Amino acid sequence: MKKVVNVGIGGRTFVLEEDAYVKMESYLSSFKSKINMGFQENEVMDDLEMRIADLFEAKLGSRNEVVTLQMVEEIISRLGMPDGSSPFEKDGETSSSPSSSAENKGPRKFYRDYDNRAIAGVCSGLAQYLNIDVVLVRILFVVLTLLGSAGIWVYIILWIVAPKAVTAAQKCEMRGWPVTAENIRRTSQSQSRK
Amino acid sequence: MEYIVDNIKSQMRKGLLEYCILLILNKKEAYASSIIEELKQANMIVVEGTLYPLLIRQKNQGLLNYRWEESTQGPPRKYYMITDKGRSLISEMDLAWQEIVSTIETIRK
Numbered sequence: 001m002k003k004v005v006n007v008g009i010g011g012r013t014f015v016l017e018e019d020a021y022v023k024m025e026s027y028l029s030s031f032k033s034k035i036n037m038g039f040q041e042n043e044v045m046d047d048l049e050m051r052i053a054d055l056f057e058a059k060l061g062s063r064n065e066v067v068t069l070q071m072v073e074e075i076i077s078r079l080g081m082p083d084g085s086s087p088f089e090k091d092g093e094t095s096s097s098p099s100s101s102a103e104n105k106g107p108r109k110f111y112r113d114y115d116n117r118a119i120a121g122v123c124s125g126l127a128q129y130l131n132i133d134v135v136l137v138r139i140l141f142v143v144l145t146l147l148g149s150a151g152i153w154v155y156i157i158l159w160i161v162a163p164k165a166v167t168a169a170q171k172c173e174m175r176g177w178p179v180t181a182e183n184i185r186r187t188s189q190s191q192s193r194k
Numbered sequence: 195m196e197y198i199v200d201n202i203k204s205q206m207r208k209g210l211l212e213y214c215i216l217l218i219l220n221k222k223e224a225y226a227s228s229i230i231e232e233l234k235q236a237n238m239i240v241v242e243g244t245l246y247p248l249l250i251r252q253k254n255q256g257l258l259n260y261r262w263e264e265s266t267q268g269p270p271r272k273y274y275m276i277t278d279k280g281r282s283l284i285s286e287m288d289l290a291w292q293e294i295v296s297t298i299e300t301i302r303k
Contacts, residue, residue, distance in 0.1 A: 011269040031243065040250050047226060047246045047272070054227065057268070079242025084204065087243075 004066050010053030014060075018096075020072040024052075026181045027076050027087060035082050044082070051079070108176035111165035112158075124157045125165070128174050207238055212248060213287045214238050219258055220284055226272060232287040249274065257283055 005015055031048065051181065056067055057077050072082040076087050082089040097129050110129045112121035123141060127134035165174045168184040169188030211233075218224065218232050226249060233239045252258050257280035263273040276284075 008270065035247050037247055040247075040254060043250050044246045047249065048243070050269075050271070051246070052243065053268075080243040082243050082247045084208070084241060084244050124261060150254065 008190055012052040012053045012057070014053070014056050014067055016067045016071060016072070020067050020069040022182050023072050023076070027058065030087070031081060034085070109173040110162050111170055111174040112172060113161045114164045114166070120159045121164065122162065125162060126158070126176065132172060149193070211238060211244070213253060213284075213291070215245075215248060215252065216276060216280050216284050216287070218275055220281065223273055223275040226274065240289060252280070283284065
């Protein structure tokens with residue numbers, strides 16, 4: 001059993017298995033990054049999606065089936081890259097930016113978790129960073145505040161020092177996840193659930 | 195050795211691809227998919243992805259144009275045709291190609 005994703009490609013809808021969807025998405029974004037044609041890129045991508053939709057349809061026929069990873073891989077190797085290079089060269093790594101390649105094992109970074117904030121997201125960010133329950137952190141801060149206002153100062157300093165996790169990539173780093181297409185989607189899903 | 199040959203061949207093809215697209219469209223109007231089919235049969239392209247940026251670029255250069263053609267199933271598709279500018283480019287390219295061929299012949303003697 002597999003999770004599936006509904007997508008619109010070239011003006012038609014298809015049901016893709018989750019791994020097929022992730023593959024397709026990273027292919028499309030790396031294709032786009034290799035066109036190098038500025039504002040005309042979108043037009044090229046429209047044509048490409050059109051073609052992908054045709055190929056999906058040809059593969060599925062009239063059967064009401066889902067698109068599998070294997071189909072996607074076949075189509076990707078058929079379409080290739082705009083510069084003729086191999087689409088599988090940097091397989092899986094394409095979505096992570098070069099600067100984060102050293103962080104592929106995913107050390108946590110301290111961000112303020114603004115999505116789960118009580119005041120400014122300092123406590124929940126700290127909880128993500130230390131991988132403990134946010135309630136414990138909040139109690140600690142309250143206790144520190146009651147015992148001579150140290151809590152308030154620490155909170156304010158952290159508020160100033162720590163950046164807010166805004167982008168999906170930052171939210172991955174906050175949780176210690178490698179920045180991949182799949183993890184980025186996970187962060188946006190956990191956000192939309194709230 | 196084989197790698198070197200492949201590399202040179204693919205460079206030659208790349209340079210001629212735009213000329214070939216115009217030649218195909220000069221014969222008849224066509225969908226992108228049939229252009230791809232013809233180029234594949236002629237061994238001009240290995241992967242289809244190389245073609246889409248070229249078509250858009252040539253359209254923006256005014257060498258070719260397209261209209262939307264309704265199809266019986268699915269959304270409308272682009273139907274490509276050559277323009278007058280494209281035709282005059284072909285005649286220049288024809289000359290250039292002959293020049294190259296005769297240059298090679300001369301050098302080989």
